[in-house]
Amino acid sequence: MRRALSPLLGGRARRRWVHLILGGALAMPYVLVGSVIVGPLTGVDDVFTSLPLQLGSFAVGLPIAAVTSVFPLTRPLESTAVRALCGVDGDALSHRPARTGAERARTAAWFTLHLGLGAIVSGMSLAVPPFATVLIVLPVFAGLRHTSLGLPHVLDHGWAPALSPVAGLAMLCALAACAAGCGALLAHWAPALLGPTPQDRLAAAESRAADLAVRNRLARELHDSVGHALSAVTLQASAARRLFDTDPEFVREALAAIEDTTRRTVGELDAVLGVLRDGDTPGTAPAPTLAADLDGLLRRTRAAGQPVTATVDADPGALPPLVSREAYRIVQEGLSNALKHAGEPVSVRIATADGHLEITVENPLGAAVPATRPGGGHGLRGIADRVRLLGGSAQAGVAGAAWRLHVRLPLTAR
The missing domain is CATH 3.30.565.10 (Histidine kinase-like ATPase, C-terminal domain)
Known part of the structure; x- marks a missing residue:
């Protein structure tokens, strides 16, 4: 059982999950800047009351994050975090600031990918566990169906309440699978985007x-x-x-x-x-x-x-x-x-x-x-x-x- 769950909940998967959460935390300032731009354009005072506007703020903030990745310490700091949390060999990464245009472009692509996937996984990590927990305990606490939690009305009929724990567990497994997949994707692309160039490898x-x-x-x-x-x-x-x-x-x-x-x-x-x-x-x-x-x-x-x-x-x-x-x-x-x-x-x-x-x-x-x-x-x-x-x-x-x-x-x- 432990071996079967290791890809989803093992030590490496948990560290990569933490790495994604850090990416989500780094993405928050850019999302706020995006909301400042999207709000006046749409005439909405609080864009966070609307999911489409939130996604629009997120889409506007990511290009801004790509521009700020030219900061010299971005590449060394990201390489250090990848080595510590994603399980990537340090020799496959470059720990010096980007010097050429190609290196800056690859660093910007990595930073955008990290923050984008991190924001998605962070949002899911905040929203899915509470909702899944409610579904799991719903057969025991039937009164939760009549609260303002936004539960689907289908849970009020037939065998649906009895099956809600299965749906809750499936949502948690889907969250873990999504986090593990995104973490593996970042670990796969890290050497290509943060690693040394062929010229650097030849010189070394x-x-x-x-x-x-x-x-x-x-x-x-x-x-x-x-x-x-x-x-x-x-x-x-x-x-x-x-x-x-x-x-x-x-x-x-x-x-x-x-x-x-x-x-x-x-x-x-x-x-x-x-x-x-x-x-x-x-x-x-x-x-x-x-x-x-x-x-x-x-x-x-x-x-x-x-x-x-x-x-x-x-x-x-x-x-x-x-x-x-x-x-x-x-x-x-x-x-x-x-x-x-x-x-x-x-x-x-x-x-x-x-x-x-x-x-x-x-x-x-x-x-x-x-x-x-x-x-x-x-x-x-x-x-x-x-x-x-x-x-x-x-x-x-x-x-x-x-x-x-x-x-x-x-x-x-x-």
Whole structure:
């Protein structure tokens, strides 16, 4: 029973009914203004004694309401009321004042529709319940038939008084159905009349896409710089601890490498945080590139105890700055993965061929391929994002008895 009555008397239907009542309350001043116009034109002092004149005042007042809807706060206030009372998602509504002629026209159409339906439902809500109540109790209080309530004379004959409760209940149900239907109609039209324009949706989508791109870029930079540094420092510290008593010279080299790695990583972290603070303003340290920082990256990786063989058949200084920067991060991530998972000699080859920069990082597979740690895999995903943005290609996986990362970047990067 409750489920059957929910569309008519459920919580959402009641809130929409309240929204219509508010529309009726807002319509009253305009109806009064309409009566001031209709009264002198018809020569009637009190237009509210005549239903046709009341409807005429209502018809005159609605265009006036449409004109006043250009008030800047109309659109935000109506959107807030619709979101709170009609159950419409706030993202489907615009909460800023109307700026263009089309937005003002849609706001005027909505305001007129809200006040028009609200006035009708409000009038019914005032008139129908008392009359329906009288019909329901009429068989018990037969004397009501002879009062000045304006009851139809048909109720004085036959079985009509006994059926009057049914008519009363039917009127209440019809009122509830009318209110629910008008509320659903307003909820249906609200996104179209109060919602953002296609241009607004496109601008919002572009803004979200730009924010997401910045977040992904920062995530890649943090993962590649800080993640690589922490992996290298962990291995260097572990090796220094094991050889502390037997090889003091190696320990000194490891501590120097830890110092150099952390100092450099702090500089890179400052650059990334500068982007967070100031948008695209460069941070305190420039982004590392293949031309300027490849030798240091290989030296720090070797200091962590990882054997690395590097072959460079290209001129890093001749690479476009964007390609050089992204290529450095790709090599860094490949070496970082080898540090964390391989423990075997790593070979790095960098060459140019057919207008592309080719990067290959390869290491033999160990005795067992280590299980993927929870939340892992972000490094390869970051490489794929970098390569895709430059219009290149990347492949990573088992190749025979080795793990191989192969990347091709166009030298004329997009």
